[in-house]
Amino acid sequence: MTVLRSKIDTSSAEFAANVEAMNAKLAELELEFRKVRAGGGEKYVERHRKRGKMTARERIELLVDEDSPFLELCPLAAYGSQFTVGASVVVGIGVVEGTECLIVANDPTVKGGTSNPWTLRKILRCNDIARQNRLPVISLVESGGADLPTQKEVFVPGGRMFRDLTQLSAAGIPTIALVFGNSTAGGAYVPGMSDHVVMIEDRSKVFLGGPPLVKMATGEESDDEELGGAKMHARVSGLGDYLAADEQDAVRIGRRIVARLNWRKQGPEPIAEPVREPRYSPEELLGIIPPDLKIPFDPREVIARVVDDSDFDEFKPEYGTSLCTGWARIHGYPVGILANAQGVLFSAESQKATQFIQLANRSNTPLLFLHNTTGYMVGKEYEQGGIIKHGSMMINAVSNSTVPHISILMGASYGAGHYGMCGRAYDPRFLFAWPSAKSAVMGAAQLAGVISIVSRAATEARGGTVDEEADAGMRAMIEAQIEAESVPMFLSGMLYDDGVIDPRDTRTVLGQALSAIASAPVEGTSNFGVFRM
Structure with missing residues (x-):
């Protein structure tokens, strides 16, 4: 046995200083996580609850096995952008009826759960994770479709989201959609391309175009239920495989679907002997x-x-x-x-x-x-x-x-x-x-120094004189920019990591x-x- 022996003096001033610095970074990170967990904010969460609905995180908590962990992925997506941190969707890996699943839950408290460019990138990343690791996908759907002001960034690449669902199905990886509210326009294809679909009576609405759009396009008068209600899809169109009484019932049915998948892992099992914790805290x-x-x-x-x-x-x-x-x-x-x-x-x-x-x-x-x-x-x-x-x-x-x-x-x-x-x-x-x-092409000071050297050489080649004050200001500005763009929250916001x-x-x-x-x-x-x- 080759047990590692720690040489760190945990009572030293250096160790204490390192702990203090790390705790400061964790406190800063926690502030951002609080924003993520708050969704669209107190006003919109309260309005959502008054409609008798659970939040995206509450739906996930009810879906996964009791006391099992949920590994949230890309929680800081859209950090540093004009969009709400978290990108109006909660994603991660959770255990449902003993099966690890990739769970995607629209957050309807953030602009009705509409998809902006970062929402799309986050979902596409999770589809890759599901495909590579052979994880069943459960979509908790309540979305108004694309965030229309950003359609130019969402529409064309957004088609891959639906292609991914069909390719997952073709690969034998189950896809399940639990529809909690609106699933309109392009969003209608999430249940449309899922293997199993659960809809909630008087709550789920799935249609390509709502009554106003249909009126404008065809002159036809209709209401939500006739166009895309849960009962219609369960009894007429056949899009709904299960008709749930309420949100809790939809989650119950979703868990039963997973239980009946007869899903088996194809990778290695952990060793049979009891797993021993590390010898150090x-x-x-x-x-x-x-x-x-x-x-x-x-x-x-x-x-x-x-x-x-x-x-x-x-x-x-x-x-x-x-x-x-x-x-x-x-x-x-x-x-x-x-x-x-x-x-x-x-x-x-x-x-x-x-x-x-x-x-x-x-x-x-x-x-x-x-x-x-x-x-x-x-x-x-x-x-x-x-x-x-x-x-x-x-x-x-x-x-x-x-x-x-x-x-x-x-x-x-x-x-x-x-x-x-x-x-x-x-x-x-x-x-x-x-x-x-920190991650970048090089350290901030080195990068600023390289640009300074190149700039100096160019100035001198032209026969000019370097303005030392301007050069120092440029180096400081570039160093500050690279430092800001190298930190984990910024990179995580860009989806360069999974959390x-x-x-x-x-x-x-x-x-x-x-x-x-x-x-x-x-x-x-x-x-x-x-x-x-």
């Missing part, structure tokens, strides 16, 4: 990362507080030491871990990672990437030593690896190191960030993610691109 994860990301930290301290029994078999511990690689289990699931130790990736680290990724694919073992990298090393010595081809080798391996990948941004994730460590563009099954994370998580929840989140991944087969490959030697 997850509370200590708050004090590992310094607020200044230029100060290195040992990722083994994180691993020791995340993996089962703090047991970690390190691979090539004496070679390429700024990248820590090795094997462990999390909640009984085997994982291969790649964790940045000192920030910079050299040629040795790149080659070590490539071999490790190949080994993980041979053993059908999912990979966990723990990010704290400033990128691949630059400079004459390293260029001549082949850093480009070696870094490309690592990126090649990550790109073509077929075992599931999970990424967690703990600290810095800059430059091509972000790519080599399986950033968003490399399709990890899940990607989460800690509040301490910013409390470090103390890392083991739980990883366990849920690995369990969801195991719904689909886990199969590696020996087919990689040409490795330049």
Whole structure:
């Protein structure tokens, strides 16, 4: 047994300062989460409840198994935009009748649950998660369709949302729609393209065009029930498979549908022996990362507080030491871990990672990437030593690896190191960030400095004189901009991750993610691109 031994002094002033800095970031994050949980605000939530309706989160809580966790995804979508944070939809993975499902719930307290560009991006991301991990999809529908002022950004790409539903069905992944209210215009195709549809008497309204539109288009007089009421669809059109008496009954029927799916996981089971918790407290994860990301930290301290029994078999511990690689289990699931130790990736680290990724694919073992990298090393010595081809080798391996990948941004994730460590563009099954994370093409000060050098050279080439005060102002402005655009909430708002998580929840989140991944087969490959030697 290779149990990691922690070397952190949890009573030190440095540790206490790290905890204080992390708690400050968590408090800032909690303020945003409160806005997300508030939906459209007290006024609109109260109006919604007066209509005898549950909120989106209450519907989810009733749907999932009692006392089971709900892994919310992309809660900060649209942060920093003109739209409400959360993008008027709640999505995540929850257990229903013992089956892990991808749940999508429109929030009707936010502009009637209409879909803006960020709503669409969030739903499309979740459809990808459902497809990759073979998760049944349950849509809790109450939406007025597209947010019309933004139709130019929603209409054309929005068709993929309906295509995804049909492709999920074609792949044998069940799709279920519980219609709680309006599902109009394009939104009518969510129940229209779902395998199972539940409608609520006197509540559900599903039509391509409401009475005013029909009147304008055809001159026909009609009411909501005749056009798209639940009873009509249950008895006349056949679109409704089940007619529920109220919202609670609709949820009950939805749970029974899942219970009758006879759904079976196709991936590996966790080990049979009892799972042992890490030997160190997850509370200590708050004090590992310094607020200044230029100060290195040992990722083994994180691993020791995340993996089962703090047991970690390190691979090539004496070679390429700024990248820590090795094997462990999390909640009984085997994982291969790649964790940045000192920030910079050299040629040795790149080659070590490539071999490790190949080994993980041979053993059908999912990979966990723990990010704290400033990128691949630059400079004459390293260029001549082949850093480009070696870094490309690592990126090649990550790109073509077929075992599931999970990424967690703990600290810095800059430059091509972000790519080599399986950033968003490399399709990890899940990607989460800690509040301490930062991601950009490079650090803010470095980027501002590079632009300054280029600007100075251009001015001097023209025979001009550099205005030092203007140059300093430009550097400060650029540095502030990059700093603001590198923080987790901004990146999460752009859907560049699946959520910013409390470090103390890392083991739980990883366990849920690995369990969801195991719904689909886990199969590696020996087919990689040409490795330049």
